[in-house]
Amino acid sequence: MKSSIRPEPSRKRQGASSASGRARARVTLETLARRLDLAPATVSRALNGQGARYRIAPGTVRRVLELARKLGYRPNPLARALRTHTSHSIGLVVPDIGNPFFAEIASSVADAARKNGYVLLLGDSQDSTDLERDTLGTMAERNVDGLVVCPVGLESKHICTLARSGRPLVLADRGVAPNQLPCVTADHAQGGRLAAQLLARLGHRRVGIIQGLPGTLPNEERRQAFESAWKQLVGQPVAVAGHAFSYESGVEAAEDLLRRFPDLTAWFVLCNVSARGAVEVLRRHGRNIPRDVSLIVFDDQPFSELLEPSWTVIQQPVRDIGRRAAERLFDLLRNRAKPTPTWERLSVRLVLRESVAPPGQSRIIEPTSLGTVRGSKAHASRGTV
Amino acid sequence: MKSSIRPEPSRKRQGASSASGRARARVTLETLARRLDLAPATVSRALNGQGARYRIAPGTVRRVLELARKLGYRPNPLARALRTHTSHSIGLVVPDIGNPFFAEIASSVADAARKNGYVLLLGDSQDSTDLERDTLGTMAERNVDGLVVCPVGLESKHICTLARSGRPLVLADRGVAPNQLPCVTADHAQGGRLAAQLLARLGHRRVGIIQGLPGTLPNEERRQAFESAWKQLVGQPVAVAGHAFSYESGVEAAEDLLRRFPDLTAWFVLCNVSARGAVEVLRRHGRNIPRDVSLIVFDDQPFSELLEPSWTVIQQPVRDIGRRAAERLFDLLRNRAKPTPTWERLSVRLVLRESVAPPGQSRIIEPTSLGTVRGSKAHASRGTV
DNA sequence: CTGAAAGCGCTAACAA
DNA sequence: TTGTTAGCGCTTTCAG
Numbered sequence: 154m155k156s157s158i159r160p161e162p163s164r165k166r167q168g169a170s171s172a173s174g175r176a177r178a179r180v181t182l183e184t185l186a187r188r189l190d191l192a193p194a195t196v197s198r199a200l201n202g203q204g205a206r207y208r209i210a211p212g213t214v215r216r217v218l219e220l221a222r223k224l225g226y227r228p229n230p231l232a233r234a235l236r237t238h239t240s241h242s243i244g245l246v247v248p249d250i251g252n253p254f255f256a257e258i259a260s261s262v263a264d265a266a267r268k269n270g271y272v273l274l275l276g277d278s279q280d281s282t283d284l285e286r287d288t289l290g291t292m293a294e295r296n297v298d299g300l301v302v303c304p305v306g307l308e309s310k311h312i313c314t315l316a317r318s319g320r321p322l323v324l325a326d327r328g329v330a331p332n333q334l335p336c337v338t339a340d341h342a343q344g345g346r347l348a349a350q351l352l353a354r355l356g357h358r359r360v361g362i363i364q365g366l367p368g369t370l371p372n373e374e375r376r377q378a379f380e381s382a383w384k385q386l387v388g389q390p391v392a393v394a395g396h397a398f399s400y401e402s403g404v405e406a407a408e409d410l411l412r413r414f415p416d417l418t419a420w421f422v423l424c425n426v427s428a429r430g431a432v433e434v435l436r437r438h439g440r441n442i443p444r445d446v447s448l449i450v451f452d453d454q455p456f457s458e459l460l461e462p463s464w465t466v467i468q469q470p471v472r473d474i475g476r477r478a479a480e481r482l483f484d485l486l487r488n489r490a491k492p493t494p495t496w497e498r499l500s501v502r503l504v505l506r507e508s509v510a511p512p513g514q515s516r517i518i519e520p521t522s523l524g525t526v527r528g529s530k531a532h533a534s535r536g537t538v
Numbered sequence: 539m540k541s542s543i544r545p546e547p548s549r550k551r552q553g554a555s556s557a558s559g560r561a562r563a564r565v566t567l568e569t570l571a572r573r574l575d576l577a578p579a580t581v582s583r584a585l586n587g588q589g590a591r592y593r594i595a596p597g598t599v600r601r602v603l604e605l606a607r608k609l610g611y612r613p614n615p616l617a618r619a620l621r622t623h624t625s626h627s628i629g630l631v632v633p634d635i636g637n638p639f640f641a642e643i644a645s646s647v648a649d650a651a652r653k654n655g656y657v658l659l660l661g662d663s664q665d666s667t668d669l670e671r672d673t674l675g676t677m678a679e680r681n682v683d684g685l686v687v688c689p690v691g692l693e694s695k696h697i698c699t700l701a702r703s704g705r706p707l708v709l710a711d712r713g714v715a716p717n718q719l720p721c722v723t724a725d726h727a728q729g730g731r732l733a734a735q736l737l738a739r740l741g742h743r744r745v746g747i748i749q750g751l752p753g754t755l756p757n758e759e760r761r762q763a764f765e766s767a768w769k770q771l772v773g774q775p776v777a778v779a780g781h782a783f784s785y786e787s788g789v790e791a792a793e794d795l796l797r798r799f800p801d802l803t804a805w806f807v808l809c810n811v812s813a814r815g816a817v818e819v820l821r822r823h824g825r826n827i828p829r830d831v832s833l834i835v836f837d838d839q840p841f842s843e844l845l846e847p848s849w850t851v852i853q854q855p856v857r858d859i860g861r862r863a864a865e866r867l868f869d870l871l872r873n874r875a876k877p878t879p880t881w882e883r884l885s886v887r888l889v890l891r892e893s894v895a896p897p898g899q900s901r902i903i904e905p906t907s908l909g910t911v912r913g914s915k916a917h918a919s920r921g922t923v
Numbered sequence: 924c925t926g927a928a929a930g931c932g933c934t935a936a937c938a939a
Numbered sequence: 940t941t942g943t944t945a946g947c948g949c950t951t952t953c954a955g
Contacts, residue, residue, distance in 0.1 A: 181932055192942045197934060208940055227679050231620045232932035235947045240616070242680075245660075248649060254640035263635060263662040267673070272680060275660040277628075277648040289651070294612050295627075295657060400840075431841060456839075457783075458635055461846030566948055577926045582950060593924055617948035620931045 174272060180226045189216055200228070234296055243482060244292035244300040246285060248327075252398075252426065253454060254471055255303060258325060261475030262301050268485050271298070274309040278305055280366070280398075286311040293320060299482045301475075305331055306369035321485035325478040328370045333494045335485075337478040341371045344467035345378030347503040348421045348442040348449045350463075353386040355511045357419045357447065361392035363406040363431055365424040372398075375423050375451060392417060402429025411438060418512040419447035424452050428464070443510035453504060462507035470499045545684040565609045583604075585613070619681055626644055627676035628867060629685040631661040631670060633712075637783075637811065638839060639856055640688060643710060646860030654668035654868050656683070663690055665751070665783075671696040678705060684867045686860075689714055691754035706870035708862040713755045718879045720870075722863040725883040726756045730763030732888040733806045733834045736850075738771040740896045742804045742832065746777035748791040749814055750809040757783075757858050760808050760836060777802060780812060788815025796823060804832035810839050813849070828895040838889060847892035855884045 182200075191213070197206050199217035220226075234323040235241040245262050259275065266273040274297055276288035282305050289311060292300060299321035304312055309329030316322040316334055324336035352360055362379060365372045380391050391413045395406035403422070407430060410417060415433040423430040428450040435442060442448050442462055450457070453468040477497060510516050567585075571578040576598070583592050584602035605611075619625040630647050632640040644660065644843060651658040661673035667690050674696060677685060684706035689697055694714030701707040701719055709721035719877055750757045765776050777799045780791035788807070792815060795802060807813040813835040820827060827833050827847055835842070838853040862882060896903050908919055 179932090182934095183932075193932085194934075194943080195941055198941090201934085209940065213940085227675075229620075229932050230680055231616055231625070232947090233934080234932050235614075235616045235949090236935085237930090239946080242659075249645070251638075251642050251645035253636075253638055253641065256638065257636050259641075259644075259660070260634070260636035260662060263660055264664075265663070267669075272676060273660050274627075275644070275658050277645060277652075279649075284652075290612075291657060295615055323679055429844060432844060454841075455811075456841040456845070459814060459817060459845060460841070464717075466818075493820060564948095567950095568948075578948085579927080579950075580925055583925090586950085595924065598924085614948050617931090618950080620933090620947090621949050621951085623931080 162437070176420045179229075180231070182226075184224065185217065185220055185226060189220060191217070201228075239295065239298050241270060241294040242272045242274055242297050243294070243486075244274040244276060244289075244295075244297040245302075246278055246288050247299065247303045248278050248280040248285075248290070248305055248398075250275065250277045254326075254452060254469075257471045258301075258303060258475035258478075261472050262479045265476060265479030265483065280305050282308045282311075289315055293318070299323075299486050300310070301325055301482055303327060305517075306366070306371075313517075321482055323478045323482045323485070325474055326371065328496065329348045330495060335481055335494055335496075337474050337481065337497045337499070339474065339501050340369070340471040341374035342378035343498075343499040344451060344469075344503075345380075345421075346382045347373045347501070348451075348467060349379045349382035349386060351449065351503060351505075351509065352419045352421070352447065353383065355419075355447065355509060355517070357512055358387055358389055359417050360389075360419040360421065361390075361394065361410045361414055363403060363410065363420055363422040363424075363427055364393055364395040365398035365427060367396065372423055379421055395423070398424045398426060400426055400430045403427030403442050405430075407431040407434035411440075412456055417446065419443075419449070419509070421449050421451075423451045425452045425457070425466070430504045432460075441515070442508050444513060444515045447510055447512070448508040449503075450508075457504075458506060465506045465509045466504050468502045468504050470501075473499055539903035563852060564614075565611045566614070567611075569609065570602065570611060571606055574605060576602070583822045585611075613915045621651070623681065624677055624683050625681040626655060627657045627659055627680070627682050628871075629659040629661060629674075629680075629682040630687075631673050631677070631685065633663050633665040633670075633690055633783075635660065635662045639711075639837060639854075642856045643686075643688060643860035643863075646857050647864045650861065650864030650868065665690050667693045667696075674700055678703070684708075684871050686710055686863045686867055688712060691751070691756075706867055708863045708867045711756065713881065720866055720879055720881075722859050722866065722882045722884070723756070724854040724859065724886050726759035726886075727763035728883075729836060729854075729886040729888075730765075730806075731761045731767045732886070733836075733852060734764045734767035734771060734833055736834065736888060736890075736894065737804045737806070737832065738768070740804075740832065740894060740902070742897055743774055744777075744799070744802050745774075745804040745806065746779065746795045746799055746802045748788060748795065748805055748807040748809075748812055749778055749780040750783035750787070750812060752781065758806055764806055772862055780808070783809045783811060785811055785815045786810030789819055790815075792816040796825075802831065804828075804834070804894070807833065807835045810835050810837045810842070810849075810851070818843075826900070827893050829900045831899060832895055832897075833893040834888075835893075842889075843891060850891045851889050853889050854886045855886070858884055 182193045182196050186196045195209060199209055199214045200221060201523060204214040227412055230241060245259060245268055247259060249255055261363060263273050274292055276292060278285035278288055285305050293315060301323050302312060303326045304324060306327035322334060324334050327336050328336040328338055362376055362394055364376055370382050381463040383391050392410060395402050435446060440446055448464065450464050450466045453466040457464040457466050557880050559871055568752060571581045581602050583589065584599045585606060590610055591600040596622045615626060628651055630644060632644060635644060650659050661675055661677060663670035663673055670690050678700060686708050687697060688711045691712035691714060697714055707719060711723050713721040713723055747761055749761055768776050777795060779794040780787050782904050807816055820831060825831055833849065835849050835851045838851040840893060842849040842851050
């Protein structure tokens with residue numbers, strides 16, 4: 154039998170409750186337990202669907218559930234986390250949440266988190282490895298159950314350490330050197346090849362690359378794939394400029410190319426933020442796109458097709474990258490399976506628009522067929538990229 | 539005197555430690571306490587800079603600090619939160635993190651959080667009041683110390699309730715009806731007036747508005763200010779179409795205006811995401827901007843000036859909005875002052891570019907002087923809006 | 924100047 | 940079928 158009077162817990166020390174005025178006292182497990190004349194443990198089990206396992210009387214379970222609903226009981230996630238070492242939270246760290254690409258990743262990860270009943274901690278590393286290290290540390294000590302990381306990508310020791318400590322972690326977009334970590338990213342090399350093939354087929358011979366942050370995986374794969382394809386197709390070297398995934402870098406790189414290699418007939422720009430800078434420079438110098446310089450830009454964005462000329466781009470499945478990364482993280486969280494360090498490569502598409510043409514010409518005469526997509530509606534709702 | 543042997547805490551039940559292989563055991567307060575032969579309480583006080591208040595021997599404090607550093611001790615924020623009811627976390631809820639406007643808000647709030655030693659919980663309400671309510675509830679029960687909310691803006695009861703429960707909360711961008719909550723937002727009415735003045739001065743008479751989500755504060759303020767200025771300046775009614783801050787709404791509204799009011803010579807578009815849709819529709823219908831339709835768009839974005847024609851926009855100080863909202867939140871968190879429900883209005887600017895001209899003309903002949911900014915470099919680094 | 928002990932709200936091991 | 944107890948890691952009375 155159960156005792157029929159439960160002592161009020163001693164409130165001698167902690168002078169809480171109505172003093173601080175914080176609304177009416179929080180409903181806790183103990184509130185329920187006392188009102189139902191049950192032990193907190195029983196209530197806990199009933200609430201957690203452990204009724205069957207512990208063979209709690211169905212009636213009891215029902216009473217518990219009922220009162221819980223009536224009082225609007227919500228378990229305290231912090232207490233639970235402290236006890237169980239699982240916080241039902243995940244972390245997302247990106248190099249720049251203001252960048253539409255990562256904002257879109259965040260959007261899909263946030264969506265997945267919510268659907269799985271997790272909260273999302275957001276960290277912005279501002280493309281600094283030091284900040285990234287700090288942020289990851291903070292999140293780890295906050296007991297996030299897992300992480301999606303779009304790393305800065307220049308150093309990876311802190312990330313590997315974190316992953317080896319047993320915390321599920323999935324990389325997105327930029328991978329890191331020793332491919333021991335699960336990662337979801339675009340097929341950057343494919344993008345590089347598509348760009349090279351298109352320009353080669355249009356008859357370009359002297360071309361340049363405006364790159365992003367050297368040393369990062371997307372940058373290297375895009376550049377190298379383009380260069381090696383170009384070497385094979387055209388047998389010419391490729392000029393390279395640029396130093397960051399930024400507007401400023403785009404401006405400087407464009408000035409640089411115009412000065413050092415004024416005879417280039419096409420540029421492959423590895424980042425659409427930089428591309429903005431590059432295009433402005435071309436305008437200032439009175440160079441016509443595509444007549445003087447053809448342009449292929451990595452990564453699409455909603456305005457690409459509205460620009461004059463519209464941009465030919467390599468389109469990444471941004472939303473899918475985020476979604477898949479989150480899915481894989483939640484798989485890990487559910488199965489506690491050992492993280493297969495598989496790299497998932499999502500296909501890119503070449504979207505052909507007006508910014509490319511044969512050298513010296515203002516438009517493509519006959520549509521090439523390179524498995525490309527004739528540019529049009531690729532973007533729609535809610536300003537997302 | 540202190541006892542010189544401290545008993546190992548009983549590890550009978552919790553089979554933790556090395557079994558699960560989770561790296562080496564976490565160093566806790568007790569680890570330190572035992573190795574220093576002190577009570578956990580003393581260590582806690584030393585670590586929390588309470589040494590002075592409790593007059594702990596300076597030597598002791600030093601020893602504690604030293605060992606803590608040596609062992610890389612990091613307090614467990616969850617345990618602390620459970621005990622102190624402050625989590626050192628804040629929440630940010632936005633209607634759409636994929637929208638560059640809110641991504642930029644998120645960027646500045648994330649930055650502020652980090653600088654203040656807080657972590658940031660991110661919630662995306664997807665412009666749904668229900669989701670917003672859920673998200674806010676989740677965050678509240680996670681004990682966030684405070685919130686920055688960019689509400690959907692159609693209903694506010696849940697937000698007011700939350701705020702009245704004593705949790706510091708600052709609104710950003712969209713306010714909510716009973717102006718009892720602190721809020722940081724742009725001066726939307728000023729933007730509406732500037733737009734009206736410009737179009738009036740250029741000689742337009744029949745104009746229309748493509749609005750965003752009706753009933754939300756920015757939408758109503760922009761629209762009403764425009765309409766009332768227009769009435770005063772021109773004495774004509776203003777056509778209105780549109781139903782959301784989305785691309786699709788922009789498309790539909792534009793089709794709608796063209797069909798119902800084909801004689802309009804200028805459109806004021808209250809959302810730059812919708813504007814993209816509107817511009818595409820104009821193109822499809824072969825209407826020239828600005829000759830057939832002049833265009834003013836609310837909210838700038840990096841590509842506005844690269845478009846052909848470049849967009850005349852009302853520019854909001856997005857980053858400042860986020861920064862100020864966060865600052866005000868942290869003021870509240872520090873001072874525990876009662877939240878002054880002041881509404882902070884940040885000025886907007888009219889940036890004059892090529893998408894406006896006198897009716898039937900293709901460009902502005904003589905620059906007007908309306909306190910406007912002649913369009914140019916307003917955007918730069920890292921693809922942020 | 925320091926320690927013992929209580930307890931934040933919950934869950935898990937063990938006991939009955 | 941349920942209760943008792945211990946304890947997650949920390950802070951905070953209260954008692955020296």
